Amino acid sequence: MKKTVFVIGLGLIGGSIALAIKRKYDINIIGFDVNEERVGLAKTLQVIDESANSIEEGAVKANLIVISAPVQQTEKIIEQLATVDLDPSVIITDVGSTKKQIMKKAELLLEKGVTFIGGHPMAGSHKSGVSAARAHLFENAFYILTPSKQTSREKIDELKDWLEGTKANFLILSPDEHDELTGAISHFPHIVAASLVHQVAMIAEENSTVSRLAAGGFRDITRIASSSPIMWRDILLHNKEILLKLLQKWQEEMERVKDMIRRMDGEAIYHYFLEAKQFRDGLPIRQKGAIPAFYDLYVDVLDHPGSISEVTSILAKEEISITNIRIIEIREDIMGVLRLSFRNEDDRKKAQEVLAQHKYETFIEM
Numbered sequence: 001m002k003k004t005v006f007v008i009g010l011g012l013i014g015g016s017i018a019l020a021i022k023r024k025y026d027i028n029i030i031g032f033d034v035n036e037e038r039v040g041l042a043k044t045l046q047v048i049d050e051s052a053n054s055i056e057e058g059a060v061k062a063n064l065i066v067i068s069a070p071v072q073q074t075e076k077i078i079e080q081l082a083t084v085d086l087d088p089s090v091i092i093t094d095v096g097s098t099k100k101q102i103m104k105k106a107e108l109l110l111e112k113g114v115t116f117i118g119g120h121p122m123a124g125s126h127k128s129g130v131s132a133a134r135a136h137l138f139e140n141a142f143y144i145l146t147p148s149k150q151t152s153r154e155k156i157d158e159l160k161d162w163l164e165g166t167k168a169n170f171l172i173l174s175p176d177e178h179d180e181l182t183g184a185i186s187h188f189p190h191i192v193a194a195s196l197v198h199q200v201a202m203i204a205e206e207n208s209t210v211s212r213l214a215a216g217g218f219r220d221i222t223r224i225a226s227s228s229p230i231m232w233r234d235i236l237l238h239n240k241e242i243l244l245k246l247l248q249k250w251q252e253e254m255e256r257v258k259d260m261i262r263r264m265d266g267e268a269i270y271h272y273f274l275e276a277k278q279f280r281d282g283l284p285i286r287q288k289g290a291i292p293a294f295y296d297l298y299v300d301v302l303d304h305p306g307s308i309s310e311v312t313s314i315l316a317k318e319e320i321s322i323t324n325i326r327i328i329e330i331r332e333d334i335m336g337v338l339r340l341s342f343r344n345e346d347d348r349k350k351a352q353e354v355l356a357q358h359k360y361e362t363f364i365e366m
């Protein structure tokens with residue numbers, strides 16, 4: 001008989017996990033979401049095979065339960081699951097961006113002898129919803145697991161087997177370490193991105209030209225400000241202490257920058273940027289995760305009609321698939337560079353070679 005996976009929360013991450021599991025296993029996927037439209041869409045897109053009318057209905061049939069809702073909802077779902085009579089061999093995991101509060105709540109399950117292993121695939125997007133779900137979303141990304149002390153090695157390996165289709169790299173961390181590190185490289189940057197947008201929005205009230213000028217750098221650094229406000233509200237409320245500490249440090253850092261500018265200390269300002277550049281340039285780029293999440297290739301194009309289709313048809317002829325395409329403006333309304341995203345390093349390399357044959361200049365990183 002086919003095994004059953006129950007996915008609670010049919011959005012970007014729940015959908016992507018379901019598709020990744022389907023890559024490796026012939027299984028039955030049951031889905032549940034509080035939003036009925038999402039359930040219908042998940043069925044249409046064949047992300048799930050059937051739906052459940054309640055958490056209990058899906059949970060009692062499952063060999064694996066994946067909770068993929070915003071983190072405050074995840075806590076509520078864990079409370080609900082703790083009241084259900086589950087198969088004793090079931091594994092429950094989640095995908096939430098915070099781990100400490102979730103692992104605390106999961107004690108309700110662990111006390112009953114139910115296996116709960118916290119999980120967090122460290123890749124995603126600013127897009128939400130099942131329509132953005134992709135089987136390959138987590139390829140080469142880190143996938144953090146936070147098992148409790150009482151969880152056996154066998155159960156952890158069993159969960160890794162279930163998730164093998166993600167092609168992610170598993171890493172075991174304690175919930176504290178997880179929240180501290182993701183606070184710095186994921187949660188806090190989202191606050192900064194949103195605050196930059198707020199700053200420009202305030203200026204735009206006085207002078208609307210600023211929005212028209214906001215191309216290139218501003219768009220790059222604020223992309224993640226387009227993410228789900230519900231998801232990020234929950235993350236900030238869960239990781240309060242770490243984020244308050246980071247905010248304090250950041251304010252001190254900004255004071256330091258203010259002081260360098262006030263003193264007109266060119267040497268200090270130069271070193272401020274140089275040290276940041278050296279650290280940023282030294283980060284691993286082939287690995288998906290908090291820093292460059294995609295196999296991107298930048299192509300210099302001339303600003304004339306048809307130039308995009310020229311590039312895409314060259315790649316189509318060679319059967320190289322593009323997963324995303326974006327025009328990066330150099331000046332307002334003037335196309336400068338195309339950013340093409342590929343599924344893997346191989347496709348990117350082939351694209352670079354074939355475009356070079358057609359005299360296109362390409363760059364891996366901008």
Ligand SMILES: NC(=O)c1ccc[n+]([C@@H]2O[C@H](COP(=O)([O-])OP(=O)(O)OC[C@H]3O[C@@H](n4cnc5c(N)ncnc54)[C@H](O)[C@@H]3O)[C@@H](O)[C@H]2O)c1
Nearest residue numbers: 009011012013033034069070071073096097124125128129
């Ligand atoms: N988006 C990312 O980049 C990313 C990356 C890694 C982990 N995460 C984590 O994954 C989780 C899901 O995020 P997402 O990006 O898929 O969001 P999403 O908005 O695309 O999907 C969340 C889904 O959960 C559903 N939901 C909410 N409350 C529910 C409940 N009580 N019961 C059942 N369904 C419920 C929503 O209707 C929605 O369909 C969050 O915990 C987030 O922190 C997100």
Ligand SMILES: O=C(O)C(=O)C[C@]1(C(=O)O)C=C[C@@H](O)C=C1
Nearest residue numbers: 097122123124125126186224290
């Ligand atoms: O690429 C993005 O849009 C993301 O924000 C992905 C991102 C991140 O901060 O790196 C967001 C939250 C997750 O918990 C993990 C990944």
